[in-house]
Amino acid sequence: MRREAAGAAVRGGLALLGLALLPWVLGGDFYVNLASQVLIYALLALSLNLLIGAAGLTSLGHAAYLGIAAYAAAWLTGNAGFGALPAALAALAIGTASAAVFGVLALRASGLGFLMITLALGQIVWGVAYRWVSLTGGDNGIRLADRPAVLGFDLGTPVAFYYFAAAVFALAFLFLRRLALSPLGACLRGTKEQPRRMAMLGHHVWMLRWIAFVLAGFWGSVAGLLYLYYHKFVSPQALSLQQSAEALLMVLLGGSSTLAGPVVGAAVITLVKNLVSSYVDRWLTLLGVIFVAVVVFMPQGIVPGLAGLLRRLRALRPERAGAAPPRAAAGHEAAP
Amino acid sequence: MERRTVLKGLAGAAAALAAPAVHAQPAPIRVGMLTVKTGPLASGGIQMENGLRIFLNDRGMRLAGRPVVLTVSDTGGVPAQARTKTQELVERERCQVLIGPLAAFEALAIDDYIRQAGVPIISSSAAAEDLTQRQPNPWFVRPVGTSAQCMHPFAEYAAKDLGYRRMSTIADDFAYGHEQCAGFQRSFEDNGGRIVQKLWPPLAVPDYGTYISQLKTNADGAFIGFAGSNGFRFVRQFNEYGLKGRLPLLGGMTAVDESILQQMGNDAIGIVSTNWYSAEIDNPANRRFVEQMRREHRQDPGYYSAGAHISGAVLEAALEAVDGRIEDKEAFMRALRTGRVEETVRGPIRFDQYGQSIGNVYIRRVERKDGRLVNSVIKVYPEVSQFWTYDPQEFLRNPVYSRNWPPARHLEN
Structure with missing residues (x-):
């Protein structure tokens, strides 16, 4: 058990080092900006995975929290004269509160019903952003005058913003990892696999799911703040069904049973959309082919699929045969 | 899959010029185009690209004596992606002038980046009024109409x-x-x-x-x-x-x-x-454009293709005014905004102090x-x-x- 923890700490340290060194490796503002975007979408996918991977609830309206927080922060700084920090805190509060309310509505059902209710709620939020022109600027959106300074650091340059996004992302990742290992995380997984048994054991299944929903909304709102600071602009596309579906695809592509999965999924989709599309005209088709390939060959997603492949390769090597059973590379929570 | 930087005509032009004084080929002018080639807006976006390519091919891919390299980017009609693509064109492809994007919400999404990077942009179809009214951008010109101008x-x-x-x-x-x-x-x-x-x-x-x-x-x-x-x-x-x-x-x-x-x-x-x-419209430039559009794409030019074609003409006029020296951004921008362009397919145009065309x-x-x-x-x-x-x-x-x-x-x- 201790070796396990030490291994995780080493991996975490390496990942942090990689995040910190990335701007030097990439060189060029364009790639640093791309990395920031990957982090923002990875955070959105991670927050959604709290519902999908942990609680087994598939949501099609998760971009709503990203959008609500981004709109709230942009509106409060632009129209209500809030400072950057109060606006950010208020935006997080508004995003989380809306998740609390939406959770009450959506958790009346699970499975397909839950999916449809979240879809409907997401569309309502989109409709408000699109139609309430005096508040949201309609499809022209709202602009943010400037990125805020955080602890005296100006986020104006691509590298500075990248480090800010990386710090927030690392914090979120650690939080979600801790959550996955905690009793609360274990209970959540219980409600996913055996809701009736969990209820019989005296757990409040609905409350557990609601907590997961609110936490997912909170981290989605954090992603929304990053989104706003990065783009300095928010329009209804940010909370459209397309955005929600894309977040869902990121989770499913990378693999919902691991924490690394949504991050990998977000990286693949963001890079195909923004980088590969410069070389391949039919990049949407390419994305489709990737999905189909993953579904056919790694139905659990890229990360669990590759981990499984690695395990089988190790098992083939004769000198390793009979050694301690190998662990899943990044999976902490789910048995394969 | 070919990289969409097109150097068509460059070889031919070089061969023709190679005869007497073999001067070094002047460095190319790098033009970036933001358009939409996937999703519901793709039809207009492809017409935009066609319009600009017809204009540039008609000039043998040379403007003001310098070869032109065109890089076309697909924004997918999504503001966030439009922004990344703009950064790519400016930071990675080193484009010196941009044409596009298609939709007003894309133009608004990249507006602040354009100001920050200081890159001239010719808006060929995005019609939002405030881009040249209450929030004018010094790097922005629009040779087509605002939504309400007509x-x-x-x-x-x-x-x-x-x-x-x-x-x-x-x-x-x-x-x-x-x-x-x-x-x-x-x-x-x-x-x-x-x-x-x-x-x-x-x-x-x-x-x-x-x-x-x-x-x-x-x-x-x-x-x-x-x-x-x-x-x-x-x-x-x-x-x-x-x-x-x-x-x-x-x-x-x-x-x-x-x-x-x-x-x-x-x-x-x-x-x-x-x-x-x-x-x-009966003017020589337009007769030629319509004939080329019908021949190459079996289609009459409309809003999007004409807008891109006019943007090309405005770019050419400004480049000629500064003898092709696009590197002097301020002078080039001044030429873009103050010049009167006589021969566009929509007739003569000039610009007001906000960068909006009068025509x-x-x-x-x-x-x-x-x-x-x-x-x-x-x-x-x-x-x-x-x-x-x-x-x-x-x-x-x-x-x-x-x-x-x-x-x-x-x-x-």
Whole structure:
């Protein structure tokens, strides 16, 4: 058990080092900006995975929290004269509160019903952003005058913003990892696999799911703040069904049973959309082919699929045969 | 898959010039285009690219004596992606001037990056009013119209030449539709008319039946402000409901665009519309452009392809004014904004202090000519500014045109 923890700490340290060194490796503002975007979408996918991977609830309206927080922060700084920090805190509060309310509505059902209710709620939020022109600027959106300074650091340059996004992302990742290992995380997984048994054991299944929903909304709102600071602009596309579906695809592509999965999924989709599309005209088709390939060959997603492949390769090597059973590379929570 | 930087014609030009003095080839001018090639806006985006390529190929991929390298980027019609693509064009491809993007919300999403990076951008189709009004950007020029620029003279035409007094408006429920209708309403009511009904079908409404049945057939006419293929779908249903001939339709900039006109068939004949362009404009540049478009793409040029072509002409004029020295950004930008461009396919244009073009506005009627449907020009309003005859300062003090401004005082139920 201790070796396990030490291994995780080493991996975490390496990942942090990689995040910190990335701007030097990439060189060029364009790639640093791309990395920031990957982090923002990875955070959105991670927050959604709290519902999908942990609680087994598939949501099609998760971009709503990203959008609500981004709109709230942009509106409060632009129209209500809030400072950057109060606006950010208020935006997080508004995003989380809306998740609390939406959770009450959506958790009346699970499975397909839950999916449809979240879809409907997401569309309502989109409709408000699109139609309430005096508040949201309609499809022209709202602009943010400037990125805020955080602890005296100006986020104006691509590298500075990248480090800010990386710090927030690392914090979120650690939080979600801790959550996955905690009793609360274990209970959540219980409600996913055996809701009736969990209820019989005296757990409040609905409350557990609601907590997961609110936490997912909170981290989605954090992603929304990053989104706003990065783009300095928010329009209804940010909370459209397309955005929600894309977040869902990121989770499913990378693999919902691991924490690394949504991050990998977000990286693949963001890079195909923004980088590969410069070389391949039919990049949407390419994305489709990737999905189909993953579904056919790694139905659990890229990360669990590759981990499984690695395990089988190790098992083939004769000198390793009979050694301690190998662990899943990044999976902490789910048995394969 | 080929990288979309095209150096066509470069080899030929080099061979022709190679004879006497073998000077080093001047460094190419790097032009970036932001367009949409995937998703629902792709049809307009591809026309944009066609228009610009026709212009550049016509010049042998050389402007002001320097070769031109064109990089085309697909924004997917998504603001966030438009921003990344703009960064790519500027930071990675080192583009010195940008043309595009297609949609107003994309232009707004990249606006602040354009200011920060200080890269000249020629807007070939995005029509949002405030880009050259309440939030002007010093690096931005728009050789095409704002949403309402053509609507002001058009409404005057409706009130004075056609003698309409009571009109309905029906338009797509997004900023472009709102701004077109608002400009039309303001000018129409200032000319003694009354807008008695305003309808706003959603952008992706599957069926216009409920809206068409609400239209007041006792009005003098209906203004239709549709984009994309919506004009085509609306007019077809309008005729199916038997309203053709009972209620004249007046089209906004894209309601009967050349790109959808052939499919509209006889449904469209007789519709009067306005734009800063028509494929029927009779000047040498346009005759040549139309002939090339028909030959290469079997299509008449319309809003998007003409906008991109005009952007190319504006770029060429500015480059010639600075002898091709685009590296001096300030001088190039000044040339872009102050030059008068005589030979564009829409006729001569010049720019106001906000970077918005002042030029001809055409009133057109759909007719069948040599077996094809065309927008015949029936009246030209020369030198139309985005502020029309209003005082610019007073104009800018008002809120931007929207669903609710100017307020509709004459609605009848």
